[in-house]
Amino acid sequence: MKIALVVDSASDFLGQEEYIEITTPLKVVPLNVNFKGEDTYLDGTTITHEEFYEKMRNSKELPKTSQPAPQKFFDTFKELLSEGYSVIYLGIASNLSGTFQSANVANEMFSKEEQKRLYLVDTETVSAGVIYLLEFADQLIQMGHTPEEVYQKIQERKKDVTGIILLETLENLRKGGRISTLQGKVGNFLNIKPLLKIKEGTVETLENFRGKKKGIKKLAEMIHDWREDHGELLIVHSYPSKQVVIESFKEQFSLDTFKKIRCIKLGSVIGTYGSENSIGIIKY
Numbered sequence: 001m002k003i004a005l006v007v008d009s010a011s012d013f014l015g016q017e018e019y020i021e022i023t024t025p026l027k028v029v030p031l032n033v034n035f036k037g038e039d040t041y042l043d044g045t046t047i048t049h050e051e052f053y054e055k056m057r058n059s060k061e062l063p064k065t066s067q068p069a070p071q072k073f074f075d076t077f078k079e080l081l082s083e084g085y086s087v088i089y090l091g092i093a094s095n096l097s098g099t100f101q102s103a104n105v106a107n108e109m110f111s112k113e114e115q116k117r118l119y120l121v122d123t124e125t126v127s128a129g130v131i132y133l134l135e136f137a138d139q140l141i142q143m144g145h146t147p148e149e150v151y152q153k154i155q156e157r158k159k160d161v162t163g164i165i166l167l168e169t170l171e172n173l174r175k176g177g178r179i180s181t182l183q184g185k186v187g188n189f190l191n192i193k194p195l196l197k198i199k200e201g202t203v204e205t206l207e208n209f210r211g212k213k214k215g216i217k218k219l220a221e222m223i224h225d226w227r228e229d230h231g232e233l234l235i236v237h238s239y240p241s242k243q244v245v246i247e248s249f250k251e252q253f254s255l256d257t258f259k260k261i262r263c264i265k266l267g268s269v270i271g272t273y274g275s276e277n278s279i280g281i282i283k284y
Contacts, residue, residue, distance in 0.1 A: 003141050003150070004085040006076055008068065008099050010092035010269040011130035014044030017242055018262050020131060024138045025085065027076050031099060032066045033268040035059055043268040052268040053238065053276055065269045067099035073106035077118060081110075086117040086147040090133055090154070094122045095201035097269075119151040121158070124201035128236045128264035128282045129161045157284075163198035164206070164222060165236060165280030166215040195219070196280075213251075219281065220253035226283060231259040234282040238266045238274055248279060 004025040007013055013020060013028055030042035035055055041047035043065070047055075056063060073089075080087050094100035100122050107118055123130050136157055140150045193215040195206045209215040223233065233255065237245050242263040246255060255261055266274050 001146060002083075002085045003147055004080045004083075004087050005134060005137060005141075006073075006080070006087055006089040007130060007134055008092055008103075009043040009045070009267060010097060010099065010126055011090070011134065012044075012127040012236075012264055012267040012270065013131060013134070015049050015267065016264060018264060020135070022134065022138045024141045025080070026134075027080065029068050029072050029076055031068060031097075031269050033272075034064045034066070036061050036063075041268070047268060049265050049267055049271070052271060056272070057276065063268070063272055065272050067097055067102045070102045070105035070109070073103045074109050077106060077110070081114055081117060086119070088119045088121065088137060088147060088150055088154075090121050090123050090130055090137065092126050092130065092269075093124045093198070093201040095124070096126060096203070117147070119147055121151065121154050122201070123154075123158050123161070125158065125161045125163060125198060125282075127163070127266055127270050128234050128262075129163050129198070129284075131264060132161060132234060132282055132284055133158055159200065160284050161199075162283040163236065163280060164195065164219070164283065165198070165274065165278055166193055166195050166209075166212075166219055167275060168193065168212070168238075168277040169275050216248060216279075217252050219279070220249060222283075223249075223253060223255075223281060226281070227257055233258045233261045234284075235261065235263045235279065236266060236282060237263055237279045238271050238276050239279065245279060 006027045009030040030045045032040050033043050034040045077087055089103055091100040091103055103120055123133050133154055137150055137154055193209045193212055197204050197206050239245050245263050
């Protein structure tokens with residue numbers, strides 16, 4: 001049985017320093033990124049992560065991001081269906097973006113028979129959380145599971161995925177209207193670094209820290225607990241490179257005990273609100 005996978009670019013699969021090996025045929029549907037006065041870019045396709053952060057750094061206003069049109073999903077799904085594949089789409093959390101809804105609208109454009117070969121998963125997570133589920137799906141497919149079995153197992157596994165991220169600044173949240181101007185100014189004046197949790201499609205603040213070192217220390221404690229049962233560490237970040245990420249932990253914690261460390265850089269969509277020099281982990 002032929003199976004193909006589809007993700008959107010908010011998975012941050014595209015343009016990574018790390019090599020992500022997926023054996024199953026895979027398509028990525030890009031979201032849109034627009035800087036005021038410029039053409040619209042396709043996330044991870046017509047604008048790189050480095051170009052995005054440079055533009056955002058020099059922009060007075062936060063870029064606007066938007067979900068792909070349903071037609072983009074329709075065209076992607078149609079191409080794969082016409083080649084005889086059943087399609088499993090792993091989408092960014094529907095609570096955080098309208099992207100999954102666009103995919104659902106596209107799904108309704110197909111016949112009932114075609115819809116039987118389309119499986120749409122609201123992953124309830126973002127970035128490397130989606131990549132983790134993508135790799136899990138790929139493993140299941142290579143083991144010979146049916147599309148229905150893969151779909152059901154992902155629905156169960158996604159409940160275990162938690163994202164923890166320490167933001168560098170509140171400025172992007174202020175610019176994006178997620179917090180008030182007063183909250184943003186006070187927070188930046190006090191050098192507040194919020195530690196956020198993304199779980200089952202919702203975002204909550206775990207703790208606020210005065211200064212980056214205290215926040216990194218808390219992350220290091222979480223990583224220490226994580227190390228007891230896991231050989232791999234999956235880091236998300238918006239630092240210039242993986243090496244800078246590793247250096248940021250050195251004063252607080254040694255990562256040498258992990259068999260494998262992977263660093264997934266936040267792309268345009270999540271980076272718009274996450275800001276530069278933010279860092280976190282994916283727990284699963």
